[in-house]
Amino acid sequence: MKLMQDFEMSIDNASELSFVRKMFDIIAPRYDFLNKILSLRQDVVWRRILTDSLKLKHGSKVLDMACGTGDVALGICKKAAGPVKVYGADFAGEMLKLAKPKIEKAGAQSMIDLVAADAFEPPFRHESFDLITIAFGIRNIQNKPKILSEFFTLLKPGGALAVLELASPGPGPFRDLYQYYFNRILPLVGRFFSGNSFAYTYLPDSVSKFPTATRFATMMRNAGFSSVRYRKLTLGIAVLFLGQK
Ligand SMILES: C[S@@+](CC[C@H](N)C(=O)[O-])C[C@H]1O[C@@H](n2cnc3c(N)ncnc32)[C@H](O)[C@@H]1O
Structure with missing residues (x-):
């Protein structure tokens, strides 16, 4: 209930x-x-496509950024042929707490640093990554637009940004089926297992508000990125965007 009030207040503000x-x-x-x-398990496939x-x-x-429980950071270390340094940043401390043992289990402590930070207040110098x-x-x-500009600033010249996000599939029978699953079944299953009714209602809502792939690609270009391209995954229910500084 409190989350719902916060949600409405945030939208109002x-x-x-x-x-x-x-x-x-x-x-x-x-x-x-x-x-x-x-x-x-498509999330596993999508993250692998991202790291590949x-x-x-x-x-x-x-x-x-927004590393959550660390799966992308771990995937990057797994994919890297040599040593790399990954900073996994997130503002949800409980998500980071879960990332830590996963990183330890993978023996990747020397390659991954977890950082509690808001994306808009990153504790990093310009042109670091x-x-x-x-x-x-x-x-x-x-x-x-603001966060894309922030990412642009944090990247070294020649650096690259990869954004993986859920999306709505294009018109057709698959979309109808998917919408039914996403808007009706998923919130029920999410509520049952998480005990939280809000989060899994917010999920389809936030996906429906995400800009179309062409619009988001334009936002990336407007933030300064070049060679912007995107790839729709699993009939368009996820999209991978890539761009270069
Ligand atoms: C859906 S989870 C994704 C986690 C992870 N990247 C993954 O692939 O599973 C979204 C994450 O974004 C984080 N997040 C959302 N807004 C953020 C912000 N402004 N600054 C930092 N983290 C943020 C949340 O705390 C959450 O862990």
Whole structure:
């Protein structure tokens, strides 16, 4: 109930969604489990496509913003042929707490540093990173032009940004089926397993508000990125955007 009030207040204030951090802190213990169930493990495939798209070099410095429980950061370390340094940043402490043992289990402590930070207050110098990734995070950030400019500033010249996000499929029978699943079934399953009714109602709502792929690509260009391209995944229910500084 309180989350719903925060949600409405954030929308009224047209500010960043203050309830988002609380929501992820609450659902953190069930987050990985529910991702796998609700996406039928497609989330694993999408993150792998994201990490496969990155040009990692020996010593690459990577920021995985909105890293959550660390799957992208771990995927990057797994993919890298040599040593890389990944900073996994997120403002939800409970998500980061879950990332830590996963990183330790993978023996990747020397390659990944976890940082508790808001995307708009990153504790990094300008032109620090060769790569920035953000998976399923940008949908939760209201001021997309501003955050894209922030990413542009944090990248070194020649650096690259990869954004993975959920999307709505184009018109057709698959969309009808998917919408039924996403808007009706998913909130029920999410509520059942997480005990939180709000988070899994907010999820389809936030996806429906995410700009079309062409519009988001234009936002990236407007923020200064070049060679912007995107790839629709699994009949368009996720999209991977890539751009260069
Ligand atoms: C859907 S989860 C994605 C987590 C992870 N990237 C993954 O692939 O599973 C979204 C994450 O974005 C984080 N997030 C949302 N807005 C943020 C912000 N302004 N600053 C930092 N983290 C943010 C949330 O705390 C949450 O952990």
